[in-house]
Amino acid sequence: MTTEHATTLERIHQAAKEEFLNKGFQAASLRNIVKSVGMTTGAFYGYYKSKEELFEALAGDAYRFIINRYQDAHREFAGLPKKRQMEVMGEFSGSCLFDILHYAYEHLDELKLILCCAEGTRFARLIDEMAETEAESTHAYQRVLEELGRPSPRIDSTLEHILITGMLHTFFELVIHEMPLADAENYVEEMRAFYTAGWMKIMGQ
Structure with a gap:
């Protein structure tokens, strides 16, 4: 790639x-983007085929990092010995959220594109995808509790969805409002303690 390119x-x-x-x-104009750069639409298509592909170039890496880190954390947790899962559940989730938080603060524009500007793209499903992972992990953990002789009552699916998406929206609000990182770290720690205690209560533990 040349310097000019x-x-x-x-x-x-x-x-x-x-x-x-x-x-x-959805409201963004490809024509405005091309015009502001001082190039023709035809020249632009030498770089990207569509507005969607351009958005992907800006947001794709951040999206993949968050999804992969979140899913990897849940897989690592599920791979722990059953009794160990009970001991480290809160710590494990906290570590994952801190990693995502620090990444987000290093890529604020990309995160805001995903969280606030992605309607009409696949990236608008970030929180839904994370919630699906969280719900699957919750059900797997309930099976672990059952095997350990500490059965958990069934959690209403609607309530489960509300709690999970509420947690994720709360977390990402820190990023959207660019809260000072030190404050955001403190809030994540408080959130982790709050939601861990709440889930344990709901699960009858």
């Missing part, structure tokens, strides 16, 4: 980021 690509990315952050994906 890289510079043009960087200008496209910067203009697109501003357009998407200001208007959201």
Whole structure:
């Protein structure tokens, strides 16, 4: 890639980021992006085939990091010995959230694109995908409790969804509002303690 090519690509990315952050994906104008860079639409298509592909270039890495880190944490937890799972449940989830928080604060624009501007793209399902992972992990943990002789009552699916998505929305609010990182870290720790205690109560533990 030549220096000229890289510079043009960087200008496209910067203009697109501003357009998407200001208007959201659906209302963003590819024509405005191209015009602000001073290039023709035909020249733009030498870089990306569509507005969707351009958004993917800006948000894709951040999206994949969050989803993969979250899913990996749940897989690692499920792989622990059953009794150990009971001992470290809160700590394990806290470590995962701290990793995502720190990544988010290093990629604030990308996270805001995903959290606030992605309607109309696959990225709008970030919290839903994370919630599905969380729900599957919750059900697996209930089976572990059953095997350990500490059965958990059935959790209403609607309540479960509300609690999980509420937790995730609360977490990402820290990023959206750019709370000072030290404060955000404290809040994540308090959230972890709060939700762990709440889930244990609901699960009858």
